[in-house]
Structure formats: C-alpha cells, structure tokens
Amino acid sequence: MSFPPFKTLTSETLVLRMENIDTDQVIPARFLTMTSREGLGKLAFNDWRYDENGKENDHPLNSDTAKAAQILVAGHNFGCGSSREHAPWALMDYGFRAVISSEIADIFHANALKNGFLPIVIEKSAHEWLLDHPGEDVTIDLEACEVRLPKNGGTYPFKIDPFSRLCLLQGQDELDYLLGQDDAITEYEAAQ
Amino acid sequence: MPKSLFDKVWERHVVALETRERPATVFIDLHLIHEVTTPQAFTVLRERGLKVRRPDLTLATIDHSTPTLVNKDGSRPYVSAQAEKQVEMLLANTAEHGITTHGWDSPYRGIVHVMGPELGATWPGKTIVCGDSHTATHGAFGALAFGIGTTQVGHVLANQCILMRKPKSMCIWVDGELADGVSAKDVILAIIAKVGVGGGTGHVIEYRGQCFEDMDMSARMTVCNMSIEAGARAGMIAPDATTVAYFEGKVMAPADFDKAAADWLSLASDAGCTYDKEVRLDAADIKPMVTYGTHPGMAMPIDGLVPEDNAYMDMQAGTAIAGTKVDTVFIGSCTNSRIEDFRVAAKILEGKSVADSVTAVFVPGSEQVKIQAEAEGLHETFLAAGAQWREPGCSMCIGMNGDIGKPGDLIVSTSNRNFEGRQGPGVRTVLASPATAAASAVTGVITDAQTLLRSI
Numbered sequence: 298m299s300f301p302p303f304k305t306l307t308s309e310t311l312v313l314r315m316e317n318i319d320t321d322q323v324i325p326a327r328f329l330t331m332t333s334r335e336g337l338g339k340l341a342f343n344d345w346r347y348d349e350n351g352k353e354n355d356h357p358l359n360s361d362t363a364k365a366a367q368i369l370v371a372g373h374n375f376g377c378g379s380s381r382e383h384a385p386w387a388l389m390d391y392g393f394r395a396v397i398s399s400e401i402a403d404i405f406h407a408n409a410l411k412n413g414f415l416p417i418v419i420e421k422s423a424h425e426w427l428l429d430h431p432g433e434d435v436t437i438d439l440e441a442c443e444v445r446l447p448k449n450g451g452t453y454p455f456k457i458d459p460f461s462r463l464c465l466l467q468g469q470d471e472l473d474y475l476l477g478q479d480d481a482i483t484e485y486e487a488a489q
Numbered sequence: 490m491p492k493s494l495f496d497k498v499w500e501r502h503v504v505a506l507e508t509r510e511r512p513a514t515v516f517i518d519l520h521l522i523h524e525v526t527t528p529q530a531f532t533v534l535r536e537r538g539l540k541v542r543r544p545d546l547t548l549a550t551i552d553h554s555t556p557t558l559v560n561k562d563g564s565r566p567y568v569s570a571q572a573e574k575q576v577e578m579l580l581a582n583t584a585e586h587g588i589t590t591h592g593w594d595s596p597y598r599g600i601v602h603v604m605g606p607e608l609g610a611t612w613p614g615k616t617i618v619c620g621d622s623h624t625a626t627h628g629a630f631g632a633l634a635f636g637i638g639t640t641q642v643g644h645v646l647a648n649q650c651i652l653m654r655k656p657k658s659m660c661i662w663v664d665g666e667l668a669d670g671v672s673a674k675d676v677i678l679a680i681i682a683k684v685g686v687g688g689g690t691g692h693v694i695e696y697r698g699q700c701f702e703d704m705d706m707s708a709r710m711t712v713c714n715m716s717i718e719a720g721a722r723a724g725m726i727a728p729d730a731t732t733v734a735y736f737e738g739k740v741m742a743p744a745d746f747d748k749a750a751a752d753w754l755s756l757a758s759d760a761g762c763t764y765d766k767e768v769r770l771d772a773a774d775i776k777p778m779v780t781y782g783t784h785p786g787m788a789m790p791i792d793g794l795v796p797e798d799n800a801y802m803d804m805q806a807g808t809a810i811a812g813t814k815v816d817t818v819f820i821g822s823c824t825n826s827r828i829e830d831f832r833v834a835a836k837i838l839e840g841k842s843v844a845d846s847v848t849a850v851f852v853p854g855s856e857q858v859k860i861q862a863e864a865e866g867l868h869e870t871f872l873a874a875g876a877q878w879r880e881p882g883c884s885m886c887i888g889m890n891g892d893i894g895k896p897g898d899l900i901v902s903t904s905n906r907n908f909e910g911r912q913g914p915g916v917r918t919v920l921a922s923p924a925t926a927a928a929s930a931v932t933g934v935i936t937d938a939q940t941l942l943r944s945i
Contacts (some may be wrong), residue, residue, distance in 0.1 A: 311892075317686055317687070317784050317910045319784065319906075321906065321908040321909070321910060321911050322908065322909060322910075325910055325914075326887045326888060326889050326911070327888060327889060327893075329525050329553075329889055330525075330554050330568075330569060330571040330572045330574075330575045330889060331571060331575075332528035332529070332571075332574065332575055333528070333529065333532070333579055334639075335527050335699050339522075344910045344914055346910070356547070365728040366874065369524065373687070374686060374720070376688070377686055377687065377720060377784070378717075378718075378906060378908060379622050379906075380526070380620060380621060380622035380636035380637065380638055381525075381638075382526070382529075382640060383639035398514065400687050400690060401723075402654075402687070402690060403690055403720065403722050404622055404637070404638060404717075404722060405635055407609075407641070407653075407833060408638035408639075409638065411638065411640040411641070412640065422644065430531070436838075442778065449779060451775065452583070455634060458512065458654065459509065459511075460510060460511050460652070461510055463510075470640065470856060471652050472533075472643065474652070475514070475644055475647070475648045475650060475652065476539075476647065478504065478505060478514055478648070478650070479648075481505050482504055482514070482516070482648060482650055483502050485504045485516055485726075486649075489544035
C-alpha cells in the first residue's frame with residue numbers, strides 16, 4: 298500500500314486539549330465491524346460530535362474551521378488504549394495529516410506512520426503554546442524534521458525514526474522493504 | 490553482560506539487526522488473528538497477489554463480534570449483518586489461506602488471549618503478535634507478546650516478520666506477599682495508578698518479585714494483560730516451575746518437552762541485568778482496587794475516598810466509592826474470564842442471590858473455561874443466584890457484539906478499560922477484580938468481598 302508523500306504541510310490547527318485521548322474516543326468500538334478502511338472520517342470522535350439522534354452538536358470538531366484543519370493538536374498521551382488502526386484511518390479520512398502532542402501512545406504512533414499520518418512529539422513549551430492558540434497556522438517540515446510556528450516565531454525540532462521518515466517522504470509503506478528481505482528470513486527460518 | 494528476559498527473547502528473533510537507518514527485522518513465532526483487525530490485511534494480500542508465508546505459525550479464532558447468546562432455533566443473534574459478515578470473512582480468509590481456525594465448532598474457540606495459552610500455543614521465549622492491544626497477556630509465560638495494527642498484521646501474514654526498534658526496558662518490582670482477598674487485578678490496577686496510563690510508553694515491562702512468583706498462571710496473565718493500560722506494549726514474567734507445570738496436557742505443548750522446559754528456565758533475567766526504568770511497590774500495601782474515572786490509571790483502594798471529581802462518572806471528590814449503586818456486573822474479558830476467576834465468583838455467590846436491581850452477566854473466556862466451569866457445577870451456582878451464564882467471547886468488555894449497558898448505567902466490570910463509552914454510549918465503567926464484582930452483584934453497591942464475607 299502506498300500513500301501520498303509527506304514533505305511539508307502548512308495548515309491551521311484544531312486543538313483538543315484533553316489528556317489521554319484514547320482510541321475508543323477517536324472511533325468507538327461499535328464501528329469496528331467494518332471490513333474496509335474507507336469512509337471512517339464521519340465516525341471520527343463520533344460520540345463527541347453527534348447527539349443521540351445522530352445530529353451534529355456544537356463540538357469544535359463540527360466547525361467549518363475544524364474541517365479545514367489538517368493538523369490536530371492534542372493533550373498529553375494521545376492515542377492510548379486499543380490497537381485499532383481504524384483510529385488513524387478515521388483521522389485521515391476526516392482530513393488530518395498529522396497530530397502534535399507532548400506524548401503519543403506506542404501502537405497508535407506505529408499505526409499512524411504506516412499510513413502516512415505523521416505523529417509528532419514536541420517539546421513542552423511549544424506544545425503549551427499550540428494548546429493555547431487554536432487555529433493558528435503551523436508548518437511541519439519533514440525534510441528538516443521541524444515544526445515552525447510563524448505567529449510565535451519559533452522553530453522546534455522533532456524526532457522521527459529515519460526509516461519511517463523516508464517512507465513518508467516517498468509515500469511508501471514498509472511492505473516492499475520487508476518483501477526484499479526474503480532471503481534473510483528464509484535463512485533465519487532454516488536455522489530454527 | 491548480564492541480560493534481561495526481554496533481551497534474551499529479543500535477540501533470538503532478530504533476522505536483521507537494527508541500524509541508524511533501519512529498524513530491526515524481528516521474526517514472529519506465533520501470529521494470533523481474529524475477525525476485527527484482519528479483513529483489511531487480507532485485502533492487501535489479495536491486491537498484491539501475496540500468500541500467507543507461514544500458515545503453520547498463524548492461529549485464528551472469532552471472539553469480538555460474536556454473539557454470546559443463542560436463539561432457541563440454534564441460530565446466533567448477531568448485532569448487525571455487518572458483524573456477521575466480519576465473522577464469515579475471517580472464516581473464509583483463513584480457509585482460503587490454510588490457517589488453523591477455532592470457529593464455532595471448535596472446543597477451543599474463545600477470546601484469543603485465553604485460547605492461545607489453553608491450547609499450549611503460547612510458549613515461553615516466543616515472539617507473539619496479534620492485532621489486539623491485549624496480546625501482552627501471553628507475556629505471563631515469558632513470551633515477548635504485543636499488539637500490532639492491521640498494516641503490520643498484513644506484514645506478518647506476508648513475511649512472518651515485523652520491523653521495529655528495540656523498545657526500552659522497565660522493571661516493576663512488587664516484593665512481599667499480598668493480603669487475603671487481594672488479587673492480581675488489584676495488583677495491576679495499583680501499578681497503573683502509580684506509574685500512570687503513559688508511564689510505560691516506549692517500554693517493555695518485566696514484572697519481578699515475590700508477589701508475581703507466588704501467582705498462578707491465570708493471575709500472571711491478568712497482570713501482563715493490562716500492561717498496555719500503563720502504556721507498555723508488552724509485559725513479561727520469567728518462566729519458572731509454575732510456568733512449566735502449566736503445560737501438562739496442553740495439546741500444542743512442545744514434543745520434546747523436557748528439552749524445551751530446560752531452555753525456558755534459562756530465559757530468566759541474569760543477576761545484575763539493568764533496566765532503563767525501575768519502579769518498586771510493596772505487596773503488603775496493595776488493597777482491593779476499583780477505578781473511579783475514565784482511564785485505568787484513575788484507580789483507588791475500594792475503602793478510600795474518591796480523590797477528584799469526575800463528571801462523566803458522576804463521582805464527587807471526598808465521597809466513599811464503596812456503597813455506590815451498581816446497575817450491572819460483568820465478569821469476563823481477556824483480563825478475568827478464566828476458570829480461576831469464576832471459582833472466586835462462585836465462592837462468593839454460593840447460597841446467595843444477585844440483588845434485584847442488578848443484571849449480572851458472566852461470560853466465560855473460552856469453550857474450555859465453559860466446559861470446566863460446568864463440570865465443576867459453577868454455572869449452577871451462578872444461575873441459582875440469578876446471574877446470566879453466556880457463550881464465550883469478548884462481550885461487554887468492548888461491546889462490539891451488542892452486549893452493552895444503557896446510558897447512565899454503572900457497570901462493575903472485570904475487564905480492562907473504563908474509557909468513556911467503552912461499554913456503550915454514556916455507560917459508566919468501574920474496573921474491579923472478580924471478587925469485588927461478585928460481591929457487588931450480591932449487594933447492589935460497590936462492595937469489597939472481604940467486607941461481605943465478614944458480615945455473614
């Protein structure tokens with residue numbers, strides 16, 4: 298599977314300040330019976346966005362500005378809980394290409410990278426500024442591995458596994474690389 | 490250099506070493522699959538014209554979307570056509586690729602993390618993955634077991650390997666002995682409350698100390714199961730005589746068992762090995778625990794006062810949590826649905842009744858648990874008390890099959906997650922041990938089993 302390459306992205310942000318947003322909030326379990334990965338965006342944060350009758354409420358996620366935002370800024374430890382890859386699928390289908398937090402849970406982090414969705418852990422001061430300034434423009438530069446905040450003049454580096462970075466820059470998932478290791482895998486199997 | 494259990498298992502499985510540019514390629518010994526996180530992975534395989542590389546190392550079951558009731562005519566009341574389609578798709582995909590599947594007709598069908606150990610498929614020293622975050626359960630045997638997403642499920646189906654960098658290590662020591670009435674569930678809730686829901690992020694936990702050495706395998710599985718609720722992908726306990734003894738009579742135990750057992754025992758962490766992070770608790774300080782909030786780190790002793798307001802849970806700071814009205818009690822899930830859990834519940838419910846105001850739903854973790862419980866007559870105790878005794882599955886832990894509560898209901902649940910809406914929109918979950926759950930079913934309010942037993 299491949300995805301659109303990720304090089305730089307400039308977008309306004311949507312801020313969800315809450316800490317420990319778990320993947321059950323991102324997409325509730327009752328929607329996991331689906332057998333394809335398409336069309337999950339309308340279900341993203343379903344129980345926050347809709348009333349009992351399925352009508353959109355006044356949650357920020359339903360605003361027009363939110364729907365234009367490609368960068369999600371979330372409270373500490375985003376994406377904890379279930380391993381459901383439906384979470385990054387839903388966020389991407391909603392329109393996000395990246396999430397910025399001060400900590401991102403392991404499995405969500407891995408799942409996101411495999412879909413061309415960039416999880417960024419940024420230093421505390423920048424994270425706090427972002428939380429306090431919803432809707433501001435942010436530039437993510439994956440080649441330089443930095444986040445630029447034009448409004449506060451700051452440039453903040455972030456870390457990403459070099460291999461994942463390459464996959465994102467090229468819009469390639471890891472499967473081809475793994476398939477290329479067939480000989481090494483066969484050799485390992487033979488030695489068991 | 491002295492090595493930890495995790496170091497040893499990791500090193501045995503590296504196909505290609507990690508470099509600055511590349512993660513390690515890690516071989517997977519056992520790939521467990523179920524209906525929820527595999528359909529899209531099989532689709533990718535089909536699109537790319539790939540086969541399952543090692544169907545012999547892949548094991549399937551159906552557990553999440555499966556009904557736990559049976560209609561009078563023997564049909565199964567699926568929550569939706571989509572849920573039924575998902576189950577059918579798993580069965581079709583595994584048949585097409587020659588993968589052993591414990592479906593409706595198997596006496597081993599069950600929650601994937603209950604089934605693996607029961608079959609004896611979970612061995613110490615194995616690498617085990619599943620598209621399911623509670624895969625850490627298998628770490629109780631000294632396996633390196635962790636949850637993966639659907640893309641990686643596809644990778645393992647195609648290559649039997651995953652790419653990953655070696656996580657950091659964390660040791661959680663719990664020294665000493667537990668007090669009467671304190672269970673493995675209380676221990677892991679106390680640990681998560683201490684380290685926090687993100688405390689283990691980026692780490693593999695090893696649980697060490699007398700507290701874990703004293704535990705049977707079922708209790709160790711309860712502990713390792715909830716490692717992810719502390720943010721750690723995997724949790725492990727070194728194999729010992731208890732681990733080895735568990736394999737007696739297991740159908741997938743190694744053929745040359747003595748040789749395997751000797752190897753397993755060599756996996757224990759070397760004296761003097763180091764960890765990136767260490768945390769220490771004293772078993773004697775741990776009390777029966779319950780959660781008051783909306784993540785598993787919001788846990789507290791059952792005899793304590795709620796430490797902070799929680800609007801969703803309708804909990805007020807400074808009030809006693811014991812005595813809070815309960816609508817439903819759920820005993821089940823990969824955390825606490827094994828025979829040992831139901832024995833504890835039966836002991837408390839023997840000769841008593843579930844309170845009129847409470848719906849008690851008991852769901853065995855597997856067909857094997859159900860068969861054993863019924864052989865011991867436990868189901869008769871439950872039914873006589875007014876509890877429901879259902880077919881095996883994940884059931885109310887995740888509610889994908891429609892086993893959910895009503896908005897506003899408070900459920901005392903032996904499962905692993907109390908996130909908002911986890912057991913149905915608006916439902917409030919209180920995580921607890923089987924003993925606390927059974928005692929609360931009897932009284933209709935959150936109750937410490939020891940208090941109940943003393944009052945009789």
